[in-house]
Amino acid sequence: MQRREFNKMLMLGAAAGLALPTLGRASASAGNAYDVPRFGNVHLLHTTDIHGQLNPIHYREPSVNIGIHAARNRPPHLVGEALLSQFGIAAGSREAHAFTYLDFVGGAEHFGKVGGFAHLATLVKRLKANRPGALLLDGGDLWQGSATALWSRGQDMVDASKLLGVDVMTGHWEFTLGADRVTEIIENDLAGQMDFVAHNVSDADFGDPVFEGHTLREINGVPVAIIGQAFPYTPIANPGYLTSGWTFGIQERELQRKIESVRADGAEVVVLLSHNGADVDLKLASRVVGLDAILGGHTHDGIPKAIEVENAGGMTLVTNAGSNGKFVGVLDFDVRDKKIRGWEYRLLPVFSDLLPADHDMSALIASSRAPYEEQLSEVLGTTDGLLYRRGNFNGSFDQVIVDALMTELDADIALSPGFRWGTTLLPGDTITMEDLMAQVAITYPATTLAERSGAEIKAILEDVADNLFNPDPYYQQGGDMVRVGGLKYSIDPMADAGKRINDMELGGKPLTPGGRYRVAGWASMDPNADGEPIWDVCARYLRSQQTLPPVTPNQPVIKGISDNKGISAA
Known part of the structure; x- marks a missing residue:
């Protein structure tokens, strides 16, 4: 029996008067929640x-929201159980589902x-x-x-x-x-x-x-x-x-x-x-x-x-x-x-x-949606796994985007902006054009394909890492780490600028500073960029896949920090 079917049975049981387990503990007070x-x-x-x-x-909260230096283990850099403990929120409650990623699928199916x-x-x-x-x-x-x-x-x-x-x-x-x-x-x-x-x-x-x-x-x-x-x-x-x-x-x-x-x-x-x-x-x-x-x-x-x-x-x-x-x-x-x-x-x-x-x-x-309903409702595929974005590093929907870029543009590596906006899909959901656009709807959507050296790729990652992990908040310019497809690497948030990114590998081989690699991306800052819009690239990829198996995001190895409550232990 799949998880979704199990949770539906729990709902039917609750309607018949049976007690729900952990997820139901806040239901009694739901009527006066507001x-x-x-x-x-x-x-x-x-x-x-x-x-x-x-x-x-649906919107899944992050399981990785690292705080360093003065921000370490302080709000907002707390996730999961650490956040619940800090604010006295009961596990399994509505509030726990709202404020954390914990048991997200079960909570989403139960609380809506x-x-x-x-x-x-x-x-x-x-x-x-x-x-x-x-x-x-x-x-x-x-x-x-x-x-x-x-x-x-x-x-x-x-x-x-x-x-x-x-x-x-x-x-x-x-x-x-x-x-x-x-x-x-x-x-x-x-x-x-x-x-x-x-x-x-x-x-x-x-x-x-x-x-x-x-x-x-x-x-x-x-x-x-x-x-x-x-x-x-x-x-x-x-x-x-x-x-x-x-x-x-x-x-x-x-x-x-x-x-x-x-x-x-x-x-x-x-x-x-x-x-x-x-x-x-x-x-x-x-x-x-x-x-x-x-x-x-x-x-x-x-x-x-x-x-x-x-x-x-x-x-x-x-x-x-x-x-x-x-x-x-x-x-x-x-x-x-x-x-x-x-x-x-x-x-x-x-x-x-x-x-x-x-x-x-x-x-x-x-009324506002009526002119667009046919486009919005186009089914591009189905997902067997949870698709989400939010977190310091790749989310599963980010992984779909970089996979689409590498596949459709024949690239060795793909880079996707660390945007924090984007909704969440549950296992078994259809993926519509509206769902895709909730991840990519911007006024500068052009995709790019360029040959870059290993040194250039490292410089890009280092620049974004400093934006995210600079010890002075006034030098943090928003967003999460650039999402990376194809390339493996490690990151040390506590290291000095220019020294955070290491162990870069492509296909099991070290990325060399002088090597040349085909790198795909999107959201170019160049006003003359004229590549195919990202939604067309991703839509074509999703149509070809039809059903997406559960996606494992390409996450870097995180070094140099320990006992950080902004990282999930799971």
Whole structure:
């Protein structure tokens, strides 16, 4: 009997009144999972990194999320049992399934899918009804990540987020639609309804701000400033030509001046809506004074509790609300006599089966998808194994992409970007064009094939490794390690820059610095790249395979670290 059939039998048993084993322990409290008591008088709801996902999905959390130096064995660099222990989450519970990879397939089949804007809308309405004046903030990566978001140039997500009631947002992957399209949306679609804020984006010629740096809102008589921090490394992580003429950066000093300015204008609560990534936010919170909270995004970390960071001015709360519409953060402040007297924070997993679909949002989603349904529903194949992406190194869906590149382009080695977005498929699921596009839907999809030396390949891997494992968070520019097909190697995260990658082998033979190798890739930063789009290459590969056997990701040998709670022991 297959695992899926076994779990279905468990469900039938539960319906007949039989007790479920470990996975059922949280079921009794599921009905009131979203009855979050109101606290205080200032209420902020937070979503981030939704990546174009309008419908419910599965999303597996990482089993490898390595923290080094100051980040070692501290949130967000905890996985599996270590995370459960840190935050007091019961094994086998709904929360354990939401926050970890543990027994993911069994949990997914038992607890169902997560997210979906129709279900998210129901939850947001409930929370706002119990929290008069609450603001809904989105941390960016909202308009990208799905086929429909790509094909509609972000319009489906813009329309859905307006209906959801997003009040303030910042950005990152939004900018890959191009500066003109971003400007068009802000001026024509968001005006008067949603503020797009980013204090750290300026005109390269004169230094003028491209966007409003903050918005000042009043919640139950309390002035609240929301400062926007767009992804600081956008022109490096994504093609610079898409935002030509704009400069980005962390801009710590400018942020400090902005905080002082909004305080002078009467703000009693100051929050940074950030797309820095968790480690950058933690460092920033320790150095900048006057922020009450950082509501963070970019690294897709579901951190169950807010982290208190001390600084010269007192304390700043740092949060990160996961991705794909899987979580909603709820931050309440009790503000009296112009001072914060207390706070409470909850990160709520959005289980679709527990939240009825909102009728208006369902209708909007159906309407926005209607022109594309035939393309979306094309079946490319079936998977016998779990397909996922998230983690510091190759995921199984990443492995499918590099296998497709090597097979279809006749390459020795394939390199695929360490993107963190991308949904999860369970064993036995069909793979549709929509599922594929959830991994590859970008505005610069061209595939490449080039002859590179062994020395060049090592330099590429070293550069990305330093981006991921640099001991200074301000030099970590986002994303995970480049996914590698064909090539075996070892990595020492604790080594100095340029010395982390070793033991490179191809076909059981050492990769030589002077050797020449055919290397395939995609997501080229070159504006003149004209190779076949990655989705066409992968779709052709999947059609030829028909049924994918369980995929074992090509993982490097990790050296130089021990007792690290960011690596699964399994």
